[in-house]
Structure formats: C-alpha cells, structure tokens
Amino acid sequence: MNLKMLIIALSATFLILGCEDKKSEVENLDENKSEILEQKPQIKDENITLNLVSGEKLNLSVKNANIKIANNDKATLFVFFTTWCPPCRAEIPHLNNLSDKFTKDLNIVGILLEEKSGDEINEFINRFKIKYEISNGESNYALEKAVGGVIGLPFSILYKADGSHAATYTGLVPEEMLESDILRAVK
Numbered sequence: 679m680n681l682k683m684l685i686i687a688l689s690a691t692f693l694i695l696g697c698e699d700k701k702s703e704v705e706n707l708d709e710n711k712s713e714i715l716e717q718k719p720q721i722k723d724e725n726i727t728l729n730l731v732s733g734e735k736l737n738l739s740v741k742n743a744n745i746k747i748a749n750n751d752k753a754t755l756f757v758f759f760t761t762w763c764p765p766c767r768a769e770i771p772h773l774n775n776l777s778d779k780f781t782k783d784l785n786i787v788g789i790l791l792e793e794k795s796g797d798e799i800n801e802f803i804n805r806f807k808i809k810y811e812i813s814n815g816e817s818n819y820a821l822e823k824a825v826g827g828v829i830g831l832p833f834s835i836l837y838k839a840d841g842s843h844a845a846t847y848t849g850l851v852p853e854e855m856l857e858s859d860i861l862r863a864v865k
Contacts, residue, residue, distance in 0.1 A: 746841030772853035786810035
C-alpha cells in the first residue's frame with residue numbers, strides 16, 4: 679500500500695513539474711515571437727541568379743540585408759521548402775490564395791532546398807496545383823546561404839518592392855498573418 683502511494687506521489691510530482699517547465703517554455707516562445715519575426719536576416723552582399731522551373735531567370739542583387747530583383751516593381755515572398763516537408767505542403771493552398779489575391783503587387787517564389795529532376799518538380803507542382811514560381815538548382819543554396827541559413831521549414835522572407843526587408847517567418851504561418859504583412863509591404 680505504501681509503495682503504491684509513493685509511486686502515485688512521485689508520478690504526480692513529475693507531472694506537475696513537467697507541465698510547469700513546458701508552460702514556461704511556451705510563455706518564453708510567445709514573448710520572443712515578435713522579436714524573432716522582426717529580426718532581419720544576416721545577408722551577405724552578392725548577385726544571385728535563380729533558375730525558375732518555368733525557364734525564366736530571376737536576377738537578385740543582395741546588399742545590406744536587402745534583396746532587389748532586377749526589373750521588378752512588386753513585393754516578393756521567398757518561401758524555402760522541400761517536397762517531403764508536411765508543413766511546406768500544407769502551406770501551398772494558402773500561398774496559392776495569396777498569389778491569386780495579390781497578382782499585381784506580389785511575387786511568390788518557392789526556393790526548393792533539395793535535389794530533384796525537372797520531371798519530379800513538375801509532378802510535384804501539378805500534384806499540389808502550385809500557382810507561383812518555383813526555383814530549382816544550386817543558386818537556391820547560394821540564396822539560402824546569403825540570407826544566413828534556414829533554421830526550419832518552411833522558412834519565408836518577405837521583401838518590399840524596393841528590396842527592403844519586411845518580415846521573416848519560420849514554420850507554417852497562418853494565411854491571415856501573411857496577408858496582413860503583405861498588405862503593409864505593398865503600400
């Protein structure tokens with residue numbers, strides 16, 4: 679009987695202490711969330727040419743934490759992703775909606791961070807009905823390195839039309855939050 683009570687008491691103590699630790703971790707994450715979103719990526723100055731699956735090329739000028747796209751007068755959302763990442767896949771319908779909604783004001787460019795053949799990428803694009811541009815190739819890794827690395831997937835960076843940084847996101851972001859930030863970036 680005493681052994682049962684001891685086990686129950688230890689289990690209850692462990693559960694209570696375990697929950698307190700997790701709660702404080704969550705509170706710290708919430709407190710730091712706005713700081714993380716406001717941080718500008720550490721960008722190295724260089725010129726990068728992205729190879730889009732559509733056959734077009736996107737020339738980027740990376741300088742002083744800004745990314746300017748040649749011959750572009752729209753805000754740009756770069757979305758770093760892989761085809762095997764469930765949150766990356768879950769984000770596609772939201773990105774499609776935003777692409778449709780902001781056609782005149784926003785470029786969305788998916789930056790694929792894995793080696794895939796053209797056929798594999800086209801199959802993925804068709805399967806998930808992707809409506810925005812996808813970049814493939816070694817230059818994707820150069821961009822990833824230039825922005826200071828990707829710390830989780832999906833990882834997105836929003837830039838205004840003038841190339842200045844607007845927002846950075848790690849993980850799946852609610853469509854409403856992206857839309858709100860895009861509205862501020864396109865003004």
